[in-house]
Amino acid sequence: xxxxxxxxxxxxxxxxxxxxxxxxxxxxxxxxxxxxxxxxxxxxxxxxxxxxxxxxxxxxxxxxxxxxxxxxxxxxxxxxxxxxxxxxxxxxxxxxxxxxxxxxxxxxxxxxxxxxxxxxxxxxxxxxxxxxxxxxxxxxxxxxxxx
Numbered sequence: 001x002x003x004x005x006x007x008x009x010x011x012x013x014x015x016x017x018x019x020x021x022x023x024x025x026x027x028x029x030x031x032x033x034x035x036x037x038x039x040x041x042x043x044x045x046x047x048x049x050x051x052x053x054x055x056x057x058x059x060x061x062x063x064x065x066x067x068x069x070x071x072x073x074x075x076x077x078x079x080x081x082x083x084x085x086x087x088x089x090x091x092x093x094x095x096x097x098x099x100x101x102x103x104x105x106x107x108x109x110x111x112x113x114x115x116x117x118x119x120x121x122x123x124x125x126x127x128x129x130x131x132x133x134x135x136x137x138x139x140x141x142x143x144x145x146x147x
């Protein structure tokens with residue numbers, strides 16, 4: 001487990017952006033932490049690092065947003081990541097997420113799935129998730145544990 005302290009929202013976003021460079025497709029990134037602990041800020045950096053154009057907002061009321069990475073005109077080969085799904089499970093349960101096509105989404109190796117409030121849908125998460133826990137230390141500082 002890697003433990004990181006960020007001192008402001010820019011550092012939290014940058015951590016997400018840096019992590020995006022390691023993703024190959026097929027990952028389910030699970031984010032846990034209290035309100036205001038940095039999950040959405042981290043996700044904004046993650047989306048930016050994956051080549052998604054902003055603005056980036058949490059899908060709290062929509063439950064799920066689908067993004068496509070911005071194509072790089074210099075790349076002549078097929079993109080390795082076709083879709084990025086950002087799910088906010090704060091107001092829903094496992095059955096609601098299953099109804100959105102969850103099993104098909106996580107089965108596609110060209111998808112990346114980011115789940116805020118993943119602890120609320122624990123029973124349907126694959127075993128090989130990347131788990132990231134956020135803890136609010138003070139107004140600006142966050143402790144982020146990546147497992």
